[in-house]
Amino acid sequence: MxxxxxxxxxxxxxxxxxxxxxxxxxxxxxxxxxxxxxxxxxxxxxxxxxxxxxxxxxxxxxxxxxxxxxxxxxxxxxxxxxxxxxxxxxxxxxxxxxxIHATPMAEYVLWAILDQAKCRERFEAAKSDLKWEGDLLTKELVSQTVVILGTGAIGTETARLAKAFRMKTVGVNTNGRSVEHFDAVFSIEKMAEAIKEADYLVNILPYTAKTDRLLGEAEFALLKKEAVFINVGRGRTVIEEELMVALEKEAFAHAVLDVFETEPLPEGSPLWKMPSVTLSPHVSGATxxxxxxxxxxxxxxxxxxxxxxxxxxxxxxxxxxx
The missing domain is CATH 3.40.50.720 (NAD(P)-binding Rossmann-like Domain)
Structure with missing residues (x-):
């Protein structure tokens, strides 16, 4: 020009x-x-x-x-x-x-998975209490299933890293098309089938009219009791009040949240004080x-x-x- x-x-x-x-x-x-x-x-x-x-x-x-x-x-x-x-x-x-976010955000997700699997918070609490918790058993990632909502660049890199730990990788995208590094991929219409398999459910979905408040009570009820939910996509893809209710009912074990419906997260949000929630201020892609x-x-x-x-x-x- x-x-x-x-x-x-x-x-x-x-x-x-x-x-x-x-x-x-x-x-x-x-x-x-x-x-x-x-x-x-x-x-x-x-x-x-x-x-x-x-x-x-x-x-x-x-x-x-x-x-x-x-x-x-x-x-x-x-x-x-x-x-x-x-x-x-x-x-x-x-x-x-x-x-451009694939590397830092995939690393964040693997950090979150390892943080929960290896009981970092329990060890921190024991340290504060001067307790030697030598009988605490941590989890191995091998054969655990990570379900990733969104199979674009970030989701694919997350799956690739998960494969290094010999995890089973399941993806969810628009039409269920196959994607490298995923053992299986479901369409968004069959998302419930994928969620049922998750030991770790990772949301990397963008915010659109179709993903608005996509994850709520029904979806969280499908998770295993010991499952961990990790959200690095967009806060408004989740019905936040239903997420909190599910955590209070112990429908699943823990949530690692980097994004929220309202940002910055209001001081009055119950999420700040929930022991089953790990928070970060929308920094998973910031390096x-x-x-x-x-x-x-x-x-x-x-x-x-x-x-x-x-x-x-x-x-x-x-x-x-x-």
Missing amino acids: KREKKWQVATSAKIRRDLREDLTSNFPEADFHFFTSMEEAESKLSETDILLTYGEDVEAKHIQQAPSLKWINVLSAGVEEMPFDAIESAGILMTNSRG SNYQPRALEVFKTNFRVFSEGRTDYVNRVMLTKGY
Whole structure:
């Protein structure tokens, strides 16, 4: 795409200094305006051709304020907060960073599984009480079944790592298609059959109209008494109040939660004080390698964009919401 004027690129996300310098040196055909919030970026929106955002700060009004905007690059995988109707009406391209979370999130899931299997919390409590619990038996992962809801990049990497521990891997996806590293895959319509097998149930589903509050009382009732539920997908795919009831009734053993219906998790949420819950503040995909990986996707797509091609990586289908 030949152009006499430089492309105007604005960020509403705080980008590391070394990565800002890398972008500026690699793309002299663009003027980069590095802001740390959408409030700051608003001053440049009227001239912006390309917007980099984490995806939670763009409103319909910002689309209206940016008549030159041609492309929004979301530096995360989640795009559910984006104003899809406004973006589609304006004919704006949107891409995201799905796929870059596979390594850290799969590692988080395996940490959560090992944490529970090897009784880390029991040992911590014994240490606090100065008790020598030498008769405590831990679990082995070999032959245990991990059921993974979502067989994309993150789910596949999770299954690959689980295979190193000789676990049985069962996946759930839209149509039950086979996926590498999974011993079996069920369609979403047959999800209940898969859940019944789980020693560890891992939710990596994105939030869409179809996954909204997908997991509730009926699904948790299918779990084994000793099962562990791990949620690193989206909080709103779970009916949180029904999850808490299931835990109180001891329908299953433990929940490891990285995502929640409301974030940050409100101080008054009972989840904070439930002994059968391990919490983390939506950080399963956050590592020092996050921004470099996300910006590599942007750099690839910027070359596609500037050359007038259409073979974008991670193009978001606006009509589908992902």
